[in-house]
Amino acid sequence: MFDCVVIGAGVVGGLVARELTKYNLSVCIVEKDSDVAMGATRANSAIVHAGYDAKEGTLKAKLNVRGSEMMESVCSELGVKYRRNGSLVVGFNDEDAATLHSLIERGHKNGVKGLSFLEREELVRLEPNIGSTVSCALRAETGAIVCPYELCMAAVGNAMDNGCELKLGFRVEGIEEKDGVYRVSSSEETVEAKTVINCAGVYSDDIAALVGDDSFSVRPRRGEYMLLDKECGSLVGHTVFRCPSKMGKGVLVSPTVDGNLLLGPTAEDIDDKTDTSTTADGLARVASLAGNQVNGISFGKVITSFTGLRATGSTGDFIINSPKRGFINCAGIESPGLTSAPAIAVYVADMLKNDGFALEKNDSFNGTRRPSHYFRELSEDEKNEIIKQNPDYAQVICRCETVTAGEIIEAIRTNPKPTDVDGVKRRTRATMGRCQGGFCTPYIVEILAREMGVPVTDITKSGGRSYINVGKTDKGKM
Amino acid sequence: MEKNNVKRADLVIIGGGPAGMSAAVAAYEKGLRDILILERDDALGGILRQCIHNGFGLHRFGEELTGPEYAYRYEKQVREYGIPFMLNTMVIDVDGNKVVTAMNRECGIFKVEAKAVILAMGCRERPKGALNIAGCRPAGIYTAGTAQKFVNMKGLMPGREVVILGSGDIGLIMARRMTLEGAKVKAVCELMPYSGGLARNIEQCLNDFDIPLLLSHTVVDIHGKERLSAVTIAKVDEGRRPIPGTETTIPCDTLLLSCGLIPENELTKASGIELDRITGGARVDGDRETDIPGIFACGNVLHVHDLVDYVSEESVIAGEAAVRYINGEKSHGMALKLVTDGKIRYTVPQRISSAEKTKVYFRVSNVYRDVKITVKAGDRVLLEKKKQKVAPGEMETVILTPDMLSSCDKDETLAFSLEDIKK
Numbered sequence: 038m039f040d041c042v043v044i045g046a047g048v049v050g051g052l053v054a055r056e057l058t059k060y061n062l063s064v065c066i067v068e069k070d071s072d073v074a075m076g077a078t079r080a081n082s083a084i085v086h087a088g089y090d091a092k093e094g095t096l097k098a099k100l101n102v103r104g105s106e107m108m109e110s111v112c113s114e115l116g117v118k119y120r121r122n123g124s125l126v127v128g129f130n131d132e133d134a135a136t137l138h139s140l141i142e143r144g145h146k147n148g149v150k151g152l153s154f155l156e157r158e159e160l161v162r163l164e165p166n167i168g169s170t171v172s173c174a175l176r177a178e179t180g181a182i183v184c185p186y187e188l189c190m191a192a193v194g195n196a197m198d199n200g201c202e203l204k205l206g207f208r209v210e211g212i213e214e215k216d217g218v219y220r221v222s223s224s225e226e227t228v229e230a231k232t233v234i235n236c237a238g239v240y241s242d243d244i245a246a247l248v249g250d251d252s253f254s255v256r257p258r259r260g261e262y263m264l265l266d267k268e269c270g271s272l273v274g275h276t277v278f279r280c281p282s283k284m285g286k287g288v289l290v291s292p293t294v295d296g297n298l299l300l301g302p303t304a305e306d307i308d309d310k311t312d313t314s315t316t317a318d319g320l321a322r323v324a325s326l327a328g329n330q331v332n333g334i335s336f337g338k339v340i341t342s343f344t345g346l347r348a349t350g351s352t353g354d355f356i357i358n359s360p361k362r363g364f365i366n367c368a369g370i371e372s373p374g375l376t377s378a379p380a381i382a383v384y385v386a387d388m389l390k391n392d393g394f395a396l397e398k399n400d401s402f403n404g405t406r407r408p409s410h411y412f413r414e415l416s417e418d419e420k421n422e423i424i425k426q427n428p429d430y431a432q433v434i435c436r437c438e439t440v441t442a443g444e445i446i447e448a449i450r451t452n453p454k455p456t457d458v459d460g461v462k463r464r465t466r467a468t469m470g471r472c473q474g475g476f477c478t479p480y481i482v483e484i485l486a487r488e489m490g491v492p493v494t495d496i497t498k499s500g501g502r503s504y505i506n507v508g509k510t511d512k513g514k515m
Numbered sequence: 516m517e518k519n520n521v522k523r524a525d526l527v528i529i530g531g532g533p534a535g536m537s538a539a540v541a542a543y544e545k546g547l548r549d550i551l552i553l554e555r556d557d558a559l560g561g562i563l564r565q566c567i568h569n570g571f572g573l574h575r576f577g578e579e580l581t582g583p584e585y586a587y588r589y590e591k592q593v594r595e596y597g598i599p600f601m602l603n604t605m606v607i608d609v610d611g612n613k614v615v616t617a618m619n620r621e622c623g624i625f626k627v628e629a630k631a632v633i634l635a636m637g638c639r640e641r642p643k644g645a646l647n648i649a650g651c652r653p654a655g656i657y658t659a660g661t662a663q664k665f666v667n668m669k670g671l672m673p674g675r676e677v678v679i680l681g682s683g684d685i686g687l688i689m690a691r692r693m694t695l696e697g698a699k700v701k702a703v704c705e706l707m708p709y710s711g712g713l714a715r716n717i718e719q720c721l722n723d724f725d726i727p728l729l730l731s732h733t734v735v736d737i738h739g740k741e742r743l744s745a746v747t748i749a750k751v752d753e754g755r756r757p758i759p760g761t762e763t764t765i766p767c768d769t770l771l772l773s774c775g776l777i778p779e780n781e782l783t784k785a786s787g788i789e790l791d792r793i794t795g796g797a798r799v800d801g802d803r804e805t806d807i808p809g810i811f812a813c814g815n816v817l818h819v820h821d822l823v824d825y826v827s828e829e830s831v832i833a834g835e836a837a838v839r840y841i842n843g844e845k846s847h848g849m850a851l852k853l854v855t856d857g858k859i860r861y862t863v864p865q866r867i868s869s870a871e872k873t874k875v876y877f878r879v880s881n882v883y884r885d886v887k888i889t890v891k892a893g894d895r896v897l898l899e900k901k902k903q904k905v906a907p908g909e910m911e912t913v914i915l916t917p918d919m920l921s922s923c924d925k926d927e928t929l930a931f932s933l934e935d936i937k938k
Binding site for chain 2: 319475498501
């Protein structure tokens with residue numbers, strides 16, 4: 038029996054689990070997919086929002102501002118890349134300027150520091166490539182960028198290092214409660230726990246319904262993105278949003294912590310919680326909106342496009358409540374969910390305390406984790422020291438991103454352990470470069486098979502039946 | 516490891532494929548001995564190792580060889596001459612002073628100070644992301660070359676029911692390969708109204724196996740959550756936009772992409788060498804010397820070739836010129852600039868710095884019939900060559916003789932154009 042079971046290994050579930058391991062609690066995360074960070078965490082804007090957006094007085098506003106303040110130190114503890122690049126909300130006319138002023142006012146009410154209003158002249162000095170028709174901007178100095186799935190993997194990994202268990206491929210199908218013990222079951226297994234934290238993203242309404250809570254619903258909102266080659270990563274320094282107006286919300290144009298340029302998202306409410314396909318219309322829309330905000334985007338340099346599904350709750354605010362003693366919902370965690378996640382984790386722990394659960398400090402908790410990208414940042418001499426011990430660190434597998442066999446093997450052996458090619462990709466950046474795995478996929482397949490002790494034909498792209506190869510060649514004719 | 520991890524070599528060649536090996540052999544035959552080939556893979560031969568089909572070497576050796584056979588002709592020479600090479604060695608930097616930084620298991624990260632460098636890193640395939648096809652991102656989508664590696668090098672089948680997008684040569688070759696391995700290739704879709712591959716490959720790889728080539732078609736949607744289940748294709752108009760209402764969905768578990776090759780010039784770019792926007796490779800003179808003296812480029816890293824025979828030919832030029840450079844004999848008497856009219860997309864070389872005989876390679880931007888290739892210096896016609904048909908998929912050449920070149924002013928512009936022959 039666990040003290041806590043966390044349903045969903047996204048960034049919220051990961052940080053909640055890690056927070057709970059700071060106390061003398063036994064914690065287990067159950068996750069339906071074959072890896073962590075597979076829902077909205079995998080595909081979002083990767084932004085730490087300053088906090089001027091959310092309406093004052095809401096849980097969103099409170100947790101956004103608190104999360105934004107916490108993010109830098111959380112990332113530093115977990116060895117996750119974080120960059121306070123600042124954000125700009127650009128306007129095109131007087132009406133936009135008025136909206137920006139009201140956003141600044143709202144930001145002040147929310148307690149956001151470092152907000153200012155810029156006229157075009159000043160803006161162009163800051164960002165020479167800003168769109169030709171942009172007339173003004175809100176600057177938020179505390180806006181930042183982070184890699185969301187890296188944060189999630191690090192949080193889950195650190196939680197595991199502190200004793201948390203992770204059960205992958207565990208799709209929750211039933212929850213029963215009897216005498217204060219919850220029995221959480223998949224089709225194959227049942228875990229028992231005194232408390233359940235529902236961090237199931239777009240599925241959090243379905244999970245809540247399993248304990249009879251149908252007070253809210255969650256709808257997936259599709260957002261399509263394009264990622265450009267690192268050549269384009271310095272086109273803008275800030276994250277550039279469009280001022281919300283009756284013309285719509287626009288998209289963001291942002292550098293990423295890895296040096297690429299990210300464009301998106303669209304916003305489209307859909308019904309299918311699994312539909313992460315991109316559409317020609319959506320991508321065309323992203324391109325056209327981004328082109329208004331920033332000049333000189335080379336759309337020929339798109340290296341991939343993807344879709345994320347935001348978990349949009351029916352109440353308009355984050356739904357963090359306890360419909361039943363020992364059961365806590367973290368639902369409707371749409372934007373600024375990533376930013377808020379560290380604050381949500383603390384908020385959940387406080388809820389448990391307030392509900393009378395004993396949370397004693399875990400004196401052996403170690404909140405730090407070595408960055409997954411530590412090797413690439415070493416000096417040549419330091420690298421050579423490691424290579425002397427283990428020559429795998431001198432064998433380049435991914436040529437575009439210069440990822441070595443040593444780094445890939447280390448990632449495969451580090452919690453939370455990847456079991457497929459995309460899992461290796463998210464941990465090491467192998468296949469993420471401009472050739473998109475053309476050269477290195479066959480090698481990664483071999484390393485994974487060797488490390489996992491399975492035939493190469495068992496290796497998948499992303500779990501389930503997503504096999505890379507369907508068998509061996511057997512016809513063999515010339 | 517050597518002290519301080521710094522080595523020296525007269526000539527460092529980056530890449531041990533057909534280009535690098537040809538250049539090394541040519542340099543050796545001109546008397547140079549202190550040569551070092553750095554190869555990232557675990558054997559010499561480059562991409563030819565996985566090209567197990569025949570059709571290589573007709574120009575160079577007068578016989579039809581498979582890719583590995585062609586590569587081995589050069590590897591044998593490299594070994595016989597005792598030219599040093601390092602395998603599993605990845606070059607991570609080349610600087611303007613010709614210091615090459617590389618890494619491998621034995622030496623860790625090390626530097627080689629060279630008198631001359633030849634860039635021969637080859638090219639890579641354009642990936643799916645660059646095509647920006649909408650839809651899902653299931654397993655089962657590979658570039659044709661990745662599939663070729665799985666099938667020919669690893670003995671693995673990437674799929675059973677295949678659609679190929681793009682009619683580049685690797686796509687055509689893989690249509691045949693997959694068919695021979697028991698897969699069903701349902702269609703090859705080509706965005707353009709003509710194929711980007713060699714005519715002989717269309718004949719031998721598609722027509723001989725009744726595989727349909729759908730010109731002016733593209734993939735507009737990708738289906739399947741875990742593994743690919745189908746693709747939707749559509750006809751495109753003259754602006755290459757899909758025509759609504761022409762969509763057809765083809766069930767398949769594999770989509771292979773053969774949508775063009777990109778010279779692999781990350782090292783070149785980082786070293787500050789000027790690149791040609793159209794070829795994607797360095798801008799070079801007749802000796803294949805880049806704008807950094809002593810750094811040369813040849814083969815697919817310079818511009819994408821359709822025949823390896825031409826790669827070898829070009830690499831001999833670079834290899835021999837590197838020796839002249841090292842010996843202080845390279846002449847820079849002229850600065851002729853080569854320009855094109857758009858119908859001719861590019862030339863290699865882009866400039867000529869001596870009046871020696873120069874073979875100019877170029878590609879056209881569309882299929883043209885009954886044309887003449889004209890080279891003019893000012894108003895003077897230096898050369899005219901008639902062609903019944905030229906196509907983007909087939910590289911063309913002309914030879915500029917010492918007589919023609921020495922008749923030019925030393926900084927004149929040579930204009931390459933394609934003109935209709937009136938009938």
